[in-house]
Amino acid sequence: MTKVKVAGFGVSLDGFAAGAAQSLENPLGLRGPELFQWFFPTRTFRQMQGKEDGETGLDDEFARRAMEGFGAFILGRNMFGPIRGEWPDDEWKGWWGDNPPYHAPTFVLTHYPRPSIEMLGGTTFHFVTEGIEVALQRAREAAGAKDIKIGGGTETVRQYIQAGHVDEIHLALAPVVLGQGEPLFNGLDLHALGYRTVEHVPTDRATHIVLAK
Template structure:
């Protein structure tokens, strides 16, 4: 039996019609930037999202199927520092432990790209944040080792996804295009030539709130 090679994926990554995956001016009050939450309107009503918040109910259609795929089955995650929190520069203390409270949604080793070192943070539910101050390759190597036979997810933010895609490390990209234009924000496609990088569309599923596109090499 042929062993299936573990993959590096971007999944459930929301983007506006004009190519922005986050708004401007990220802050404690606006984790996704100004108007950034508008590109996630397909995700918020799903059962998967509500379960992440410890709530019941939620929709179970196609959007939920893609939401579940975007969170399940990963053995490790990689995040940029912006995705972890709004703190910039050297860590002032150990108080900030992410946006998600004591039980983050990752439930696996999660590697945060940061220029400034910090001891690992063990959270509830199986998530441990490790801070990697070397290269994106070093973070990926650590994530692969931690994930074992499971896939690695590049969880964001925008600059982190762009770096890994441009470097050729991402095998599959699931984008959820929201039917809105943000006008400004963090551009996902700036400097990326997805065709030249070898990506082709392998899934194309429209729903009422998004169009899900899966690209693979």
């Protein structure tokens, strides 16, 4: 049965899942990359960059699980890029170049319509203006028997969790304090929503916590 998952989602000790002031120069916000120091050295990430090196081990296992086996992805608009308001043109096609790492239909939440963009490697970006429920319905249709990943950003993840749609949440708790940024847990009562810890794996760079209903 298809599951909806959040996976490989970096969070600071004080609950921030992205830094403040996202921009073209700082896609993850100021100090946001500190949340992913567990991810960047892994073989999984290095292969996404076209490299053949990288570390194996527990962090790489969680990184691989965070990217493989998904038949569709859902992203918030800020996860797709830094542009706000009306699309000025069709030039911006995401942070990732011609071959994004998704390799599956990817649905981008936005208030402003835009034609779908077919990229290399099997990724097609579809822009959904009707809200999270319609995006999830379209993702289910596209995913078939595979799972769906809510890829971010923070507000999009929070909305899907609050709506009761997320079956499993993998948080990579980074040993850093950001002080400010995009808070993940504001307004969420994970216990009341039925989540319990099913995995708890510490590594040198993060603590991987998997919550499920």
